[in-house]
Amino acid sequence: MSVNVMISKEVTKKVFNKEELFILDVRNESDFNDWKIEGENFEYLNVPYFELLDGVEVIMEKVPTNKEVLVVCAKEGSSVMVAEMLSDAGLNVSYLKGGMKAWSEHLEPVKVGDLNDGGEIYQFVRIGKGCLSYMVLSNGEAAVIDATRMTDIYLDFAESIGAKITHVFDTHLHADHISGGRTIAEKTGAVYWLPPKDATEVTFDYQPLEDGNDVTIGNTTINIAALYSPGHTIGSTSFAVDKKFLLSGDILFIDSIGRPDLAGKAEDWVGDLRETLYKRYRELSEELIVLPAHFMIIDELNDDGSVSEKLGILFAKNHGLNIEDENEFRKLVTENLPPQPNAYQEIRETNMGKINPDIDQQREMEIGPNRCAVR
Secondary structure, eight states: OOEEEEOHHHHHHHHHTTOOEEEEEOSOHHHHHHOOOOOTTEEEEEOOGGGGTTOSGGGGGGSOSSSOEEEEOSSSHHHHHHHHHHHHTTOOEEEETTHHHHHHHOOEEEEEEEOTTSOEEEEEEETTTTEEEEEEEETTEEEEESOBSOTHHHHHHHHHTTOEEEEEEOSSOOSSSOBOHHHHHHHHOOEEEEOGGGOTTOSSOOEEOOTTEEEEETTEEEEESSOBOOSSSTTOBOEEETTTEEEEETTBOSSOEEOSOTTSOHHHHHHHHHHIIIIIGGGSOTTOEEEESBOSSGGGOOTTSOOOEEHHHHHHHOGGGOOOOHHHHHHHHHSSOOOOOTTHHHHHHHHHTSOOOOHHHHHHHHOSOOOOEEO
16 A cells, blocks of 8 residues: 655645544653644544554554544654554655644744734744744735744745735733844844833844834834733733724634743733733724634634634633632632743743754754643
8 A cells, every 4th residue: 555645735635624533642651631623623643653563453443444534743754664664564644744843833824814004914824833823915025924934935925926025013921932023134124023011131232122112014004002911921912903803913813822930920910911811802892803823722713724713702701700709810810820831041041132042953943742721
């Protein structure tokens, strides 16, 4: 039988379309339990590759013959070896090109809406990491929000539709992934906006992202008024695009809320987080479509693969927005938190410009799932 190659984009489409897929993950059990490819109709078998060095006979009864089978490992090599052994045993299988490393870095652009002037807004779904970034397009100009370090996809996407990137934003100083904002700004000459309270230690020039700024992209206005929203970080700043979309950063997600502990300030910032969510956001229109910087679970994806919801619906359904008792809220966001992101302190320092790790180090720093939320 043949061994096929499946790329991350194809797997992403299967996630979006809720297709069936059987995944044989040959990484160590601890790595699999910590982070895996998730899909609503995916089935899994985790057997470390070193247990299969003498042959795949021990798992043949567990691998279906009536479903598409994908073999996955960390970087690709082990999955190729196991896929070839399964093929020799008579199965038609595929392996994931580039392994989990490639899965972590794949970005899938999804259009999430139209602007009043004929422009558009796209969400870039980093499906394996849970990161969400955005591009606002209007009249030949573009703004990029919360970009990942894989900057080529934004540059290529803008070029493909004839748009010039003129502004780049980060809603806060990221701690779970390395920002591509500064790199995009350097390559395009765009203005790079950062919340000044998060940028006190940065080593480069930036434009302060503060209340009262109105930034024009083509014919579209990005309003940064009365939306200073601390809690996840001291400088977290959310903003509205076209009075229709709310870029909430890591303060508010679809099924969860932001964690306040990634700078070691959980007790200090929990009050800010509550005030942002329970007072500042309550003053906004419930018709605003919330576009967060992350998703936590695969269930947060809409049918088209995008992640968004009206603010009013989140006020009704998001548990983190409906805790009346302040002490109970404080307990939720300061106790029993999930593990902190891998190398989060080094990632923060990279995003400040204090250290400059090479690409392999950056990949290693980012390995693992999204851990910016509490539920």
